[in-house]
Amino acid sequence: MGTRITIHSIRIKNFRSIKNEYLEAKDMNIFVGLNDAGKSNVLKALNLFFCGETDYKTPFDFQRDFTYLYRPESHRPKEIAIEIKFEIPDSYKNAGLYTWRKIWKANGYKTDVVLDADGKRPTERSRIQVALQRVRYQYVPAVKSREYYKALLADVYMTASAVLDSPLEQSMKEFSAVLRDYTDQIHQEVARRIGIDSRLSIPQNMSEMFKTLVFETAGTSEDITIPLEMRGDGIQARHIPIILKYIADQAQKTRNRGASKATTIWGFEEPENGVELSRAFEMAEDFLEYSMDIQMFVTTHSPAFYNKKSDDRTRIFYTSRKEKGEGTKLSTAFNNAYLSATMGLMPLVAPYIEEKERELERTKQILNQNLLCDIPTIFVEGKTDKQYLELAIKHYSQDLYEKIKRGQLRIFTEEGKGGCSRLINWACAWIYSGYTSKAVVLFDKDEAGRKAHEELCGHEIYRGKRSTAEIQVKYLEPSDEILELYRKQLDLPYEIEHLLSVTCWGKLKEMNYVQPKENEELFVLLKRFLDRKRTIDNLIDDFVENVDVRDTIVTMSPIDKKKEQIACWVAQSSEEEQKEYLKGLERTIRKLEEVFR
Template structure:
C-alpha cells in the first residue's frame, strides 16, 4: 500500500496542487519554494507531531494560503496497491482498488481556532449513499430491501439479490464498473476513531526525518523514533517480552494481594474508632469500613525493556550525545540501511520523508546513502527526499524528479515532473529515440555525471557542449565583474560533454519549464561526409527545439538568437579570429604558466589564464562580452 497522489489545497504556499508519487521521489527546487511544505502536509495527514515545528492538531491562521480563512485547508491522499487485508478492513472507503482520505482544517471566526478532522472518501454514486449509511447503522433487512428496491427502479440493471450483504456487494460492484460516472463522496464518520488511532496503522508506517532532527532522541527507543520503527519491525517480532512480563505481573499481583490482606487488621481497628465518632456526630446506626484499594494496574507497572545505544570510538565510550553531528547523522542512516534489509512478513509499508539527507555527510557517504534510499524504494517502501544534491537523482530516471516552483504574484507553488512517454513523443518529432538507462549503467550515472543533474536545481539553465565552453563563458563573467549578478539571477552553466548530448537535456528543460539558453558549435569546418551529415542533423535539431527551425543548420556566420548562440565553426576559432595573431601568444603564455604539461588546448584553467593575460594587456573579446550580456538579458526576461 503506497501513496499514489497528494492533493494540497489552501495550505501555506499551495493554492491547489495535486502531486503524483512514484516509489522513489526526489523533490528539488529553490529555498522557500515549498519542498518542506509537502512533508509538513503529510505530517498533518498522518498526525505525526514528532520532529515537526507545527502542532498537527492545532493549525493557525498563518497556515492558510495567504491567510485565506474563507476556504478550508484540505490535504487529500490517495493510496493504491492495497493488500487484500486492507481492502477488507477498509472496505467502507475502498473503491476501484483505491483508498482516498482527506484531512480538513476549518477556521472558526468566533473562537479563532482551527478544527482539524479527517474523513474517508470514496468514488461512488450519490444515490447509493443512503443504503451504505443505513447498512453501517445495522438497519433491518426489510428497510434495506426497501431502499434497494427503489434504487433498482432507477437503475434497472442492478441484479436481483435479497440479503443485506449481497445488496451491498451489488451496489459496490455497480460503482466499480462505472468509474467514469462516479463522484468523490465524503464519508460521514471520521477516519480516526475515538482512541485517535489511525485505521491506516496496520498498513502504512510514516516516518519523518527533518533536516534539524535531534538524533540524540534516536539513541533510545521510543514509539515514534526511527530506532523504535526498526525494533518494531524486527526485534519485537522475535522477542516475546509480553509473555514474560505477564508471568511476572501475575506473580507480583499475587504477592501484592497477600500483603494487602495481611495488613487489613490495621484498617479494621481504625474503622471501628471512626464509626464510633461518626455515630456521635451524624447518626447512631452509621457504618464505616476502611479497606485497602486494590488498584493493581496503577500500583504495579512493569514496562518492556528499551534498547539504548552506546558508542565506542578510539577507546572512548559514551552516549551518542557526546559525539559530533557527523556520527549522529551516520547513525541515523545506519538505521535506515538496516531497515532496508528487513523482510518482516505482514509489516506495514514504510513511507519515509527525509529533508536534506546530505547534511553532515562527505560526498562518498552521500553517494552511498542515495543508493541505499533508492534500493529501499525498490523493496516494500516508499521514499520522499527533499534535497539540494544532484546525487539523489536516480541515474537517468528523470521520472522520479519533482521540481517545486514558486509562481505568480501573489505567489503560489506548483510541481513539475516529466513522464518518459512525454520525452519519447518529443524526441520522435526529431527522429531520435530515447533509451532508458538500466542496470549498472543507471546505478553508475549519478557518480559518473552528477553535473547533468544540476540542471534540475537551477532557475535559469545555460547549456554548453563542454568544459572549454564553460571556461570561456565563466572567465568573461569574472573579468566583466558580472558573475555575482549572473548568480543572483539564478543562472547556472551545465556542460553535456558533446553537442549530440545537448538534445535530451534541452527537451527535458522545455517540458519542465526550465528557461534554457544554449551555446553550441556549428562545426561547419568539418570535411568528411559522415561528419557533415552528423553535425547538420544535430544543428538542425537544436535549432528546432529552441524554436528556430527556419534557420540554416549549416550557417555561414554565427547565429545569435534570444535563447541560443551557434558559432559558425567553434568557440575557439571564433575567439582566435577576433584576437588575431596575439591569440597564439596569449595561449603560449598560459601554457607556460602551467608548465606546458601537454593537452592544454581545451583545459579550462589554461583557457581562463589565456583570457586573463589578454585582458591585462587591454585586449578584449567583444564576442564574449556580448554573449554575457545576451545571457543576462535572457535571464531578466
C-alpha cells in the first residue's frame, strides 16, 4: 500500500460543470481535453474540499458554484457533494480505505464525515482523522500572477518557520538595533511633537517580508543578476514545481516528533503555460519524478504530459462535454488515435516531437559523458576502422600522423559501441555542442553505411547546423580495384576490409578469415544486368577480368567474428607489408588531408 496517504478515488456531484463523475486515481493524474470541457473543475473541487476555496484565493459561493445543470423540476435537494476515498498506509495502526465525505447545502449547512470500509466512524483514539486533516492540497492556477508568486514565497516561510525563526530572530534583533540607531532622529522628533514613543521595527509576521523577496537569476555576465519576475513566463513557470517540492519536503522535516506524516497533493493547472515545447517534455519528466512523493492532479493541453499514458503510475482522463445537458465527462477508455482526432494538430505531431526529444537527450548524454571534445575529429564506425585508419595515416600522411601525435587530431570511436547509428548520434551531439573544430563522419559504403549517410545528411540537426559547425559526412574512398568496377557500372558495396589489397585478401582466404558472399548480395549487385542467357557467374566473369579481384573483394566478405583478428594480423605485419595491404585507403587519406590541412 506504500508509505504515504494517497487518494484512491473521487466522486464529485453538482459542482459547476460536473453533474456526477467518479474517477480512480494514480500517482500522476492528467486531465486533457478541449477548452471549456471542465478539466479545471476537478482541481477546483479538490480545492473546495481541502481549502474551502474554489478558484485561487476565491471563497466558496454556493450560488455561483452549484451546478447550472440542475433541473428546477427535480425534487432532489440542492447540494454539492464531494467524496474522497483515501488509502491509509500500513505505517498506521488502522490502515486501509477510508471515505471522507463533505456536503454543502444552499442554506449554508455542511456535512463533514470520515468513515472506514465498514461505514463506521473511526474511534476518538484513532489517528486517521488527524492524519487526513494534515493533508495539504496545493492548488496552482492556470494564470500564475505576481500575487501568486508572492504568496508562494510567504508559503515557503510558513512551512519552514520552525527552522527559520531561531536563526532569523537573532539576526533581526541585530538589524532592528542598527535601524533604531539610524532613525533615532525620527523617534525623538515624534516623541517631542506628538508625545508618543514610536520606533521603526521589523514586522513580527515574517511571511509579509518573505513576500517582498525576489529570486535572483544569473545573467550573461558573472556580475549581473536578473530578478526572476523580469524573466520570461517559461523560466518563472519552471521555478514553481521546484518551490512547491521544497515546501512539501520542509513540511516533512519540520513536523513534530511522533506527529503524523505530512501528506502533500498538487492540483496544478496547465504547467506548460509559457514553456517552450522542448522544455515542457523536461517538465513532464520532473513531474513524473516528483509524483513518487507527491500525488498530482494536472490539467494540460500539451502532448509532453498526456503522452505519459503508457507509464504505470500515470492515469490520463479525457475530459469532454458532448451535450449541453450532460456536463463534464471523464473517460480513460481512449487511445492516441482518438486524442489525435479530437485535440487538433499537437497530438498528431506529438510522437514525432517525442522522438526528437529522445534524440536530443541522447546527444546530451554523449556530451555529459565527456566523450567529445572540441578538437579536430574523425568519427569512424568501430574499433577496427580506427586501427586501419591510424595505420594508413602512419604510412601515407606524415602531416596527419604528426597532428595525431600532438593531440591536434583524433580518430574517435567508442569501445564496444560503434555502428552507424552511433555515428549519427555523435554527429548530432557535435553540432548541438556548438564546437567549431573540423570534424569528418566517415561511413563504410555498404548497405548500412549508405542508409546511415543518407539519414544523417537529411537529419534536421545536420541540415540546420550553424555556419560555424565545420562537420562533413563522407564515405571511405574506393580503391583502384573498386573504381575500375564503377567504370563498368558495377556499384559494389564495400566495408573498410574491402579496401585491403588483393594480396592481403589472398592470405585472408588461406587463413579462413573471409567467406563467400550470399547469392542474394550478388543478385542485388547484378540484377539489372541479368537475363535468361547469362548467370551470375557469367556476369561476374564478364565484368571482372582480374581473377584475383573477382575471387576476393567482389565475391567474398570478412567474417564478422574475425574482423578484430584481421585488423590485429595486419597491424602485426611488417612495415612494407602494411603499406602494401593498406594502399586501398590512400585515396581516403588524401581526402582527409584536404579537410584537416
